[in-house]
Amino acid sequence: MKSDDPAIRWIEEPKLGMAGKTYLSLFVHGMTTTVKHLTKSVAGKDVTVSYPDEEPQIGNPLIYRGVHRLNKDQQGRVKCVACFLCATACPAHCIDILADESPWPDREKYPESFTIDELRCIYCGMCEEACPVDAIELTSLYNLTGRSREEMIFDKEKLLSVFDETIETEQMKSADLGGTV
Amino acid sequence: MASLSETVGVADPTEQDYLWTLNFGPQHPATHTTLRIVLKLDGERVVDAIPDIGYLHSGFEKIGEHLDYNQYVTVTDRMNYISPMANNVAWHHAVETLAGIEITPRCKYVRVIVAELARISDHLLSTGAMGLDVGAFTFFLYAFYMREKIYDIFETLCGARFTNSYTRVGGVMHDITPLVIEKIRSFLDEAPKTFGDMQRLVNRNRIFIDRMKGVGVLTQEEAVRYCATGPVARASGVTRDLRKDEPYLAYEDFDFDVCCARAGDCFARYYVRMAEMLESVSIVQQALENLPAGPIDVGPEDRMALPTKEQVYQTIEGTITHFELTMSNRGFEVPNDESYAAIESPNGELGFYLVGDGSDVAYRARCRPPSFIHFSVFPYLIRGHTLSDVVAVLGSLNIIAAELDR
Ligand code: SF4
Ligand code: SF4
Numbered sequence: 076m077k078s079d080d081p082a083i084r085w086i087e088e089p090k091l092g093m094a095g096k097t098y099l100s101l102f103v104h105g106m107t108t109t110v111k112h113l114t115k116s117v118a119g120k121d122v123t124v125s126y127p128d129e130e131p132q133i134g135n136p137l138i139y140r141g142v143h144r145l146n147k148d149q150q151g152r153v154k155c156v157a158c159f160l161c162a163t164a165c166p167a168h169c170i171d172i173l174a175d176e177s178p179w180p181d182r183e184k185y186p187e188s189f190t191i192d193e194l195r196c197i198y199c200g201m202c203e204e205a206c207p208v209d210a211i212e213l214t215s216l217y218n219l220t221g222r223s224r225e226e227m228i229f230d231k232e233k234l235l236s237v238f239d240e241t242i243e244t245e246q247m248k249s250a251d252l253g254g255t256v
Numbered sequence: 257m258a259s260l261s262e263t264v265g266v267a268d269p270t271e272q273d274y275l276w277t278l279n280f281g282p283q284h285p286a287t288h289t290t291l292r293i294v295l296k297l298d299g300e301r302v303v304d305a306i307p308d309i310g311y312l313h314s315g316f317e318k319i320g321e322h323l324d325y326n327q328y329v330t331v332t333d334r335m336n337y338i339s340p341m342a343n344n345v346a347w348h349h350a351v352e353t354l355a356g357i358e359i360t361p362r363c364k365y366v367r368v369i370v371a372e373l374a375r376i377s378d379h380l381l382s383t384g385a386m387g388l389d390v391g392a393f394t395f396f397l398y399a400f401y402m403r404e405k406i407y408d409i410f411e412t413l414c415g416a417r418f419t420n421s422y423t424r425v426g427g428v429m430h431d432i433t434p435l436v437i438e439k440i441r442s443f444l445d446e447a448p449k450t451f452g453d454m455q456r457l458v459n460r461n462r463i464f465i466d467r468m469k470g471v472g473v474l475t476q477e478e479a480v481r482y483c484a485t486g487p488v489a490r491a492s493g494v495t496r497d498l499r500k501d502e503p504y505l506a507y508e509d510f511d512f513d514v515c516c517a518r519a520g521d522c523f524a525r526y527y528v529r530m531a532e533m534l535e536s537v538s539i540v541q542q543a544l545e546n547l548p549a550g551p552i553d554v555g556p557e558d559r560m561a562l563p564t565k566e567q568v569y570q571t572i573e574g575t576i577t578h579f580e581l582t583m584s585n586r587g588f589e590v591p592n593d594e595s596y597a598a599i600e601s602p603n604g605e606l607g608f609y610l611v612g613d614g615s616d617v618a619y620r621a622r623c624r625p626p627s628f629i630h631f632s633v634f635p636y637l638i639r640g641h642t643l644s645d646v647v648a649v650l651g652s653l654n655i656i657a658a659e660l661d662r
Contacts, residue, residue: 082513083514084514197419200429
C-alpha cells in the first residue's frame, strides 16, 4: 500500500494535557471505570463460574469434543466394524484396535479389543469424522480424571460404558442422517 | 550500521569488564513462555541483549512431513496458541493454494469471521499481558473476560475452546450454526464497550504512558530491514497489510481501515492493536450481515474435501470420497509443486511454504512465523533502555515461543 492510501488510518496518540500530567484527575477517571465494574459484580452480575459448584455451560453438546464413547446398536452390540479408519485418521496415533472375525452374520469383522489412550489423545475429533458407521463419537464429558496412566487407557468395555452413561443425555449424532442404527 | 557504542552512547561492551550478565528466562513470568535472553547490564541499563532460542523446539515442521494435509492442522493449533484459529486458516490457505482448490464463498466468509475473531482474541491477550507486565492488572482482566467470550464462541462452533483445528482442506469442520451467529452478535455488541473500558484505564494513564512512550523505538527503515510485519511494522509507519496488499479469502469485499502509527514505540504498538480490534469487529459484522448461503465445502466430486456424514450415508460419491481420503494408501492428491501462501495473522505475516510430492503428506512444510522475525529485532529495540523496559518491549512485540521455535 502507498502511504497515502485512503484505507489507511493514521492513529494519533492522545495528548496528555495539564490534567494528565498532574495524574490525579486521570486516576479518578480510571477508578470510576473500576468502581463501575465493581458495583456490577457486587450486584450479582459477576462473570466468574465457580467450578465445581457450578457447571460450565457447554455451547453445543453435539459438537463438543470430550471423552470418547463406542456406540452400540439396537441389539446392544458394538457398532464398530473394525475398519481401522479412525486409527488411520488419528494424528496422535492413540487408537489401537485388534480385529477378529465377527460372531454376527451382518458383518465380517468386529473389534476384539479397542483401546484409546486418553492421555495421548488431543481431542481433535478426526476419529469421529473418519468413522463410516458412527461407532466412535466424542461426548461432552470434559472433566476426565484418573489416578494413574493405566486408568486413562480406555479399553472397549470402558468406552462402551461411557456410551451407557451418556446416551440418555446425548443421542447418537447422525441417526437421522441415514446412518446405521 | 553504527557501532554499538555510537547507537546507545555507552562504551563498547568488549572493553568493559564490569558489565553484569543477567539471564532473563527461560523461566520468567514475563517471558510468558520459554524464552531466554542473555542481558549485558551496565548498572540498570541494558548494553546488549542476546536472544537464545530453542527452548520450545518441538519439531513441528518435521511433523509436517508425516501428517497429512488435514491432520497437520492440529499441530498448527499449537504453534501460535494464543490465536490458533488464524493458524488453521493460514495452513489450509497454503494447502489450497498448492492444490489449486477454490473454496466456496460461504467458506471464505466463515474463515474471515474466525480469523478476525482470532485477531481480536490475540490482541486482547497481547495488550492485556503487556499491561499486566507493566502493572495494569485490571486491564488484563477486562481483556481476558472478552477473550473468554471468544473461547465460548469457538467452543460452540467447533467443539474445543483452545485447540480448535477448525479448518479442513476445501472447507471447515462444521458449518456455522445459528447459535454461533447469535453468540457472535452479542459479542460484537459488547466488545466495543469493553475496549472502551480498557482504554479508559490506561490510554491516558501517566504511569502507563511513561513506561511505554519512547521505549523500544523501531524506525520505519529498520522495520523494513528486519522484515517486521503486522502491528509491529504498522506501528512504525510501514503501510503493509496483506489483507489489502494481496487480498486473500474474501477481504476484498469488506470495507475496513488499516491502522498505522508513526512513533514506532511500545505505546504505538499498543495503540495500533487497540485500533485494529475495532476494525476487526466491523469486518466480522459485515461478514455476518452478508454471509452467503450455499455449501460450506467444495463437495466430494473433486476428491479433495471430506464429505459430510450426510453425504457419506446418502450418496455413493460421498462414500467413495470418504474412503479414498481416509484410507492410508490413498489420500489427497496434490501436484509435484511448491507454493508459498501467507495470511495477515494477528501477529504479522504468517505463511507456509509447502512442497508437494504427489502424496498425501507434504515433502516440506516450512512455516514463516512472525514471532521469529520480531524476536530478532528485540536486541535492537532494548539497547540503551533499562532492565524494567525489557518486559514492556517483549510484551509489545508479542513473542510466542512455540511459534518461534516450531
Ligand atoms: S480425538 Fe483425535 S487424537 Fe483423539 S483418538 Fe480421535 S483422532 Fe485420535
Ligand atoms: S470405530 Fe469406526 S472407524 Fe474406527 S475401526 Fe470402528 S468402525 Fe472403523
